Amino acid sequence: MNSIKLCFFLVTLVLWGASAHAAEYEKMNVRMACSTPPGAIQAAPLDKLAEIVERESGGKITFEKFYGGVLGDEQSTVKQLRSDSIQIGVMAAGNLTPFAPSSTLVIMPYLFPQKEMARKFFSDKNMMDNLADRIAGQSRTRPLAWLMSGYRVLTNSRRPIRKLEDMQGLKWRVPPVELQLNTFRAWGVEPHPLSWIETFNGLQQGVIDGQENPNDLNRDTKFWEVQKYITNVHYMVWVAPILVSERWYRKLSPDVRELFDRAAREAALWMWDWAEEQDKKALQECLAHGMLVNDLEDEDIWIKKARSIWPRYYDVIGGKAVLDDALAIMGQN
Numbered sequence: 001m002n003s004i005k006l007c008f009f010l011v012t013l014v015l016w017g018a019s020a021h022a023a024e025y026e027k028m029n030v031r032m033a034c035s036t037p038p039g040a041i042q043a044a045p046l047d048k049l050a051e052i053v054e055r056e057s058g059g060k061i062t063f064e065k066f067y068g069g070v071l072g073d074e075q076s077t078v079k080q081l082r083s084d085s086i087q088i089g090v091m092a093a094g095n096l097t098p099f100a101p102s103s104t105l106v107i108m109p110y111l112f113p114q115k116e117m118a119r120k121f122f123s124d125k126n127m128m129d130n131l132a133d134r135i136a137g138q139s140r141t142r143p144l145a146w147l148m149s150g151y152r153v154l155t156n157s158r159r160p161i162r163k164l165e166d167m168q169g170l171k172w173r174v175p176p177v178e179l180q181l182n183t184f185r186a187w188g189v190e191p192h193p194l195s196w197i198e199t200f201n202g203l204q205q206g207v208i209d210g211q212e213n214p215n216d217l218n219r220d221t222k223f224w225e226v227q228k229y230i231t232n233v234h235y236m237v238w239v240a241p242i243l244v245s246e247r248w249y250r251k252l253s254p255d256v257r258e259l260f261d262r263a264a265r266e267a268a269l270w271m272w273d274w275a276e277e278q279d280k281k282a283l284q285e286c287l288a289h290g291m292l293v294n295d296l297e298d299e300d301i302w303i304k305k306a307r308s309i310w311p312r313y314y315d316v317i318g319g320k321a322v323l324d325d326a327l328a329i330m331g332q333n
Contacts, residue, residue, distance in 0.1 A: 024255055025057040032088035033066040035074050035196055040220040041278070042090040042240060043067045045147055045271040049088070049242065052263040061256075073195040075099075075176075077243075081141045084245045090147065092196070093239040094177035100139035102131065105317040105326060106146070109183045109235045109306035115151075117330040118237045119272065122146045124329045134318060136246045143241035144264035147271050149214040150279035152238055154231040155223055155291070156210025157203065161231040163298050164188070164305075173199050173211040179313060183235065186305045203227065214238040216275065219282035224289035232295045235306055242268065 032050070034042035043065075050063040071080060074091035078099050081089050096103045105111075112118040122128065128146070136142040154161055158170055167189050174180050174191035184191040192208050202208045203226040210227070217238070218227070242264045249257065287293060296302065314320040327333040 025060045025259075026253075026256075028061045028256075029064060030061065030088060031064045031066065031086040033071045033077050033080070033086050034090040035069040035077070036217070036220065037068045038065075041149055041214070041216050041238070041275065042147070044274065045242065045267045046088065046090060048270050049260075049263045049267040052266055053259060056259060056263075061259075069197045073197050075195075078139065078141060081243055081245045082139065084247045087245050087248045089243050090240050091243070092175065093146075093241060094175050094180055096135070096139065096141070096241060096243065097177055097179065099141070100135040101316045102134040102138060102318050102322075103143075103241070104179055104313055105131065105322060106239050107177070107179055107236055108310060108313065108317075108323070109179070109186075110303050111326070112237045112330075113234055113303070115237065117332070118148055118239070120330050121326060122148065122268075127325065127329060135241075140246045141243045142246045142249055143243055144261055145242045145268035147240040147242065147268055147275070149216055149238040149275040151232070151234050152212040152214055152236045153218075154210060154212050154229075154233055155218055155227040156229050156231075157227050158209050158229070160229050160292065160294050162294060162296060164301055170209040171207070173202055173208040179309075180236075182309050182312070183306050186309050187302065200226065212236075214275075214279060215282040215286060216278040219285050222289075224286055224291050228291060230283070230286065230291055230293040232293065233302065234299065235302065 032046055034046060036042040046065070050065070053061050054063070066086070071077065071086070074095035075098065077086070077089040077091050078096060080086045082099070093103060093106050097107070112121070132143050156170055159166065161167060164187060167187055172184060172189055172191050173194045174184050176193035176195065181191050181193060194202050194208065199211055200221060200223075203211065203223070244260070249260075252260070283293065310323070314323065317323060324333060
């Protein structure tokens with residue numbers, strides 16, 4: 001066989017193998033939703049997941065996308081996953097906790113005082129598999145991977161926050177999540193629980209003075225129109241699961257399930273690096289639009305008060321041993 005024929009044979013073999021592989025997947029349309037607009041912090045990794053799955057399935061698996069909260073708030077997304085009316089969703093981790101109390105682990109205040117610790121935690125396969133099983137058992141939804149962005153910084157329209165006492169007298173929007181509400185109470189503040197889709201209007205109308213979210217979300221929402229001051233605080237990394245309907249997931253063939261598992265992990269890893277850059281760019285864009293940023297002068301006090309609520313949640317997350325294991329993974333004990 002001459003070299004030209006050999007090359008033709010090898011190319012044909014590769015194409016035949018790719019076609020055969022694609023033929024293993026049945027045609028399927030997957031509905032997925034999130035609360036941020038296209039290109040933003042939740043939608044971008046969903047697009048990456050869809051890109052991987054569509055490519056590797058040879059276009060047999062397609063996606064219907066509902067971004068920007070068009071199907072309701074983030075807790076509504078969880079409910080729709082539970083009923084299998086949508087199959088994949090992303091929401092801030094706190095909005096999963098009412099349905100899966102064990103997921104409270106990932107938002108314990110000051111669990112990740114350094115960003116690299118979060119990467120270690122979410123890269124530990126044994127911890128993630130055990131957590132996914134507990135969440136699936138409680139909520140009928142399953143995290144295939146975890147997204148991360150920057151820290152949830154404070155923003156407000158009234159004054160710089162440099163010390164804990166500067167928080168007093170301001171009305172703070174906090175997601176309607178018990179642990180986050182109790183964290184603010186530990187700081188001596190009575191928070192105002194509002195869903196994400198109500199937050200901008202609340203700030204605009206003066207119902208609330210401030211809120212907490214990562215810089216990229218603050219940029220994407222153009223909070224500079226209603227906020228002036230940014231305070232760097234490291235109490236919570238923005239974390240969100242790529243969540244699937246457990247009922248739908250269990251019906252998938254092993255090959256298709258493995259494809260979605262892998263695509264979710266790849267999308268999350270891509271997003272971690274993408275979000276790191278976005279967070280830096282977003283802060284600069286916020287500053288360019290007139291916002292001002294400062295650091296805390298007494299964050300050790302914030303840490304002590306926030307971590308004082310940890311014991312209340314030992315039973316919720318599955319026992320103190322679960323938290324001890326998480327700390328050990330990150331080298332914190």
